[in-house]
Amino acid sequence: MEFSSPYPNKINWQSLSKHQRLQSLSQIESSAPPSYKSNTIKEELVLQYVRVFERQYVELFQERERLALVVRNEYGVKKFISTFIKPTLLPYAELYDSHAITQFLHNYLTYEPLPSPHQLPSIICSPTITLTHQKGDSFDLSILYCSLLRGAGYEAYVCIGRASGKVARAERLYCPEQIRDDDDDYIQYESFKDANGGTAASADDVGANGAAAQQQNDGTASVATATTKKKSKYSLKKRMRLESEFDQMQKDKEDQVAGENGQNEQNTDDSSDQYIHAWILVLPNARSMAPPTPHPPGVPITTNPTSTPHVPLPADQPYFIETSTGEQKPITDTDYKQIEAVFNHQNYWVNMQENVPVAQTDFDLYNLDNWEYIFVSEGSDDENEGLGASLKQPTENDDGNGAPTAADTVESGEHDTQVLDLPTSWVGRITLTKEQFFSKYPGKNKRIQYMDATIQLYTPYSRDDCLTKSITYFDKDAPSKKLSEHLFYENREDKLIRRSLYNASVSVDDTSPPVQRSVKHEWFAPGRRKGSSIEALKEVIQVKSEKNEYRFYWDARLDGLEKRIELFHPSTSFYPRKIVLTFRGRTDFLSYRSVTYDMNTQNTASGNEHPTFKSMEERSVLKMSEKFERDSSKIADEDVAKRTFYLNEGRMRLLYHYGPDKITHAVREYTKRGDMSIDIVDPFQARPKLSDAISEYKELLNAEKNCEANIRSANVEMKSILETRQKDEQNVKYVTTIYDTLLNQPTPEEIEELKRKERERLEKLKRKDVLGSLYPKEGIKSEEQAREIFKKCLRNMRKRLLERAKILEARLTHERNQINRRRTAYQKTQEGSERNEEEFVKFWEDTMFRMGIIRKRVERNKIESKKEYAQLQEELLNDDRLAPFLQRERKKFFSQKESLETDSMHSPSRLAVSTRR
Known part of the structure; x- marks a missing residue:
């Protein structure tokens, strides 16, 4: 027994009280079961x-x-x-x-x-x-x-x-x-x-609650972890926790008394x-x-934080x-x-x-x-x-x-x-129903109001921006003051899943007044693409007039870029004074790259262009730095830890990694004037030869060019990312899964188009293939081959039409011969009885009737044969397999057809006469 609601869907039940809803139930004819x-x-x-x-x-x-x-x-x-x-x-x-x-x-x-x-x-x-x-x-x-x-x-x-x-x-x-x-x-x-079958722990498992849940679900996890960790011989022993038994007894008594008092207070609560x-x-x-x-x-996994x-x-x-x-x-x-x-x-x-x-x-x-x-x-x-x-x-x-x-x-x-x-x-x-289940909220939205926050919930796909949840926090002391706003999104094509806006006052020091600080933080799910490449943008953090930070899914990128930080000067926010790039998992061990610009360069950015990247091309670079992780295949004195290019001073400085048990490291410095300074840590190590120093100097010049080119390329890529983000915000698109049958339902226009295509498909199945066995398996390769197939099809059609006409003529000839023989026999016996005369007259009438029918069939066959021949010719010329090779025949045929149609419109009697002929 299934219950069907007796109410019309247009009634807004949320605005009615229970008494009003029950009254409307009694007024409406109900279809509820007898039970x-x-x-x-x-x-x-x-x-x-x-x-x-x-x-x-x-x-x-x-x-x-x-x-x-x-x-x-x-x-x-x-x-x-x-x-x-x-x-x-x-x-x-x-x-x-x-x-x-x-x-x-x-x-x-x-x-x-x-x-x-x-x-x-x-x-x-x-x-x-x-x-x-x-x-x-x-x-x-x-x-x-x-x-x-x-x-x-x-x-x-x-x-x-x-x-x-x-x-x-x-x-x-x-x-x-x-x-x-x-x-x-x-x-x-x-x-x-x-979630896709890997072995990494989720974000919730990192926290205390997740760790406890992980330990509860798998009791052997902690044991396995403990056995795999190596105990250091230098680890400190934990001190014993000394507790007084008397203090513990006193605490237990106080807890007991407090519990009894709380129970008495609970039993004597105000009944109101x-x-x-x-x-x-x-x-x-x-x-x-x-x-x-x-x-x-x-079912798509919710990726919101x-x-x-x-x-x-x-x-x-x-x-x-x-x-x-x-x-x-x-x-x-x-x-x-x-x-x-x-x-x-x-x-x-x-x-x-x-x-x-x-x-x-x-x-x-x-x-x-x-x-x-x-x-x-x-x-x-x-x-x-x-x-x-x-x-x-x-x-x-x-x-x-x-x-x-x-x-x-x-x-x-x-x-x-x-x-x-x-x-x-x-x-x-x-x-x-599925519509009710996916609607989630009454009227597809729900609002929850607190003293310090407002939560707004929306049904997925109900808003143009794909917003599903928003939380706004207010100051408890000043409820009209907004502290932060958190917006959560789902199913967006640009993979945006969360945007948080913070507005707080920050005190720089005790003497200066607090500064209003505005922060915008956005999160993106994995899978952002730009054409055939993977953009892998993960987070965007923008602190007004201070910095912009971009985080990436580094293991999804070929260059291993993890972060891009743009630092701005307090006096201007048109362009960054410094850009820092961090990397992970690179084969060349590069982990850091930064560039510092000259702040005295005039900004000439126009209003329609992004000032950051427009001005970067016109500003001079003061310094570029690159840092590298330790390469175990090299000794420390030959493994570069950091190299810095001072472009305004024309010098390059190399810092090497610290050796084992060393507190100093090797330093080398080159200038474009030809000066060279080499500091060697190990006194037993030989100084590099002049030829090796010259070779290293040339390598540094190439590295400087490559570093500058890579920074310029990173700036261009960042400009493209920001332009894409701006387009995404202007035109938000959503994505659906193939399992979502509600959202993937076709529109009425699409349904009509599908019906039309289905009708065309059925008509093609009903029609016989005009080429038939004449079409070669390897396809038509030349114009001569197509013209030969075209002529052969027409010859076969003409042959079939002539055979049908011959059959009709043979039937007409047979009837003529029959009536001639019967007439000759009747003339020989003219003095016969009246019965023979009646039989001859009846035979004559029947034969003439059949001959009339056959003559009409012959005339109709002539007309139909011409139509069938012309129709076949048109189908052959319109066939996708022959049409590309028969352009000349197509032009000639359709021009003749158009002229005939024009003549028929002006002189229909002439067409009738020609048809009768």
Whole structure:
């Protein structure tokens, strides 16, 4: 049984209250199944059974609150509350883990507080209606949460009790989501390699939480790591931590007293801050302790840098799920004051642990000392189980000996040998279409407001700039002052996944006033290309009037470029005073290259061109430097560590690596005037020969030219990257996967074009190949070959047409001969009977009729033959295989055809006469 929503899609349910939504339901003709509007015999029996339990409970515990056992659904029909739950596993791999389910429902649904916070709701909606409205109170949402969690295999229950006003009103003063801005926690290229089957750890595994999760998932990881690491013989021994036993005893006593005081304060809380509320209880089972499901194949991995990572609670401990926020909370959370009852789709349990804090509640639901359940499992041997097993206390209906009356005996079901089980849920099938699943939010967007932040969520592909999430943080002391803004993107063709804008005041020193500092930081996913080359841009950091930093996926580039840093002078931000390039993984061991420009050069950049790269070509270079990593194949005195070119001074300086156990290194300096200075560290090392020094000087001159050319090439590439980025921002394009059938649906124009092509394909299949076996396997190579095939096809067609004409002429000749022979025979017997004359006349008429038909066929065949011949000739000339070689024939044929059509338009009678001829 599948539920179809009776509501038109144009109704905006988010703007209506629950009362208004129920009123609109009663006014609209509903197509809901009959189970929504009536009860079966078994459901009526269950309601009678539950009312007996409720009556006994009220008589015995008059001071306790009323239980939510029998409630009305959206159609006003009374139902047992456990039958509202419909365990359902939705056909989406992403909705299989508890955290994914709760996050999706929290985003997809809107929470509304109860209209009367100290009273149970009079009407509870079914999960199908809640999913259609995308809005509900804590009871509506909890039933839907429980249905999906139960369907995914979790042992979930709906808790009914009291919570603080902060929880009931879903008040969250400060944003719990904190953006991580440290460089190590930004998206790492190794995490993408790990997702594709590599061995590198993800970014979350680097942190403390990730390390703990890694150790929990694989207990042997830490052991393997410990055994592989070599212990240094110079490592210091850890000191023993000395602790006083007396101090520890005093601390334990203080903690015990503080705990008792806190418990007393919790028990004496103001009842005005306790609101009726419903939430989810998840007990540990095999499903909750299973590892998270892997990412489904074919679904794009979200590459946005994560915010505060989700830290799952211990799987072997029960925990709560708050339906108003979608958060997992421990059972020790003090916002939950009291639990009256829990239920699922099979039973209903009443909490008999009075005056016990929620944190100390025993959740063994089959312990009759702590919980009372209504329905007995079939085949139970305990005669005291079931309806009021622990409620058997003396009441007004009992006699002096405590024996129940006959009515109580019948009501309690003692003489009933059959066990009443709970009927299946009356709720229809819970369905979620692909459009609903991918929409994610009500109206495809959702806004969450805090005192210090604003979070705006958008459905993927719903905005032109592919924005899916934005977080804006404000100053707590001045809420109107914006501190930072973080924008997250998905599925962009330019691979942009995040942009962060920071605005803060920075104090340079104690005497000067603070300076306003504006920072823009962008992140890109791997895969940025420029033509056939890989650009590999990873991050862009722009600090206004200070520096621009560009980071790259160095192992995706041929030159191994890792960073490009442009430093600006405080007096001007038109062009950088220094550019620094860092490299990794190069075979020439180059790790650093920098260039310093002359700041006295006039800037002549025009307004339409990028001032940075326009002015670089016109400015003089003061200094260029290159640094190299250690090459183990060379000795230290011959392995260059840094070489610097002072272009304005005309000198070059070489610094070599430090040798083992050395505190000094070799230095060589050359000038273009011919001077040379060589410092040798090792006194036993021979000084280089003059010829070697001259050769090294020439190599340095070539290295200087190459360094300057490489810097110029890097500037040109950076200019191209910035121009591409500017075009990308002006025209944002999105990408889809082949698995996305919703976004890859063709437009009406594309559908019509596909239909047209299909019709043409079918027509070509119906038509016979005009060339047939005459077309050579190797194809047509020359004009003579094409003309020969063309003439041969026409000859074959002419031959077939002549054969058909001969057949018609032969039939006409045969009829003539027949009538001639019959006429000769009749003339010989003219004095015959009247019967012979009648037969001859009838034969004559029939023969002449057939001859007339044959003559018409002959005339029609002449006309059709001409048309077929001309049609074949046109098809041959239009054939793609012959047309390139028969241009002259094509021109002649179509010119004659055009002239004939023109003559037919001016003289139709002439055409008719020619046709008759």
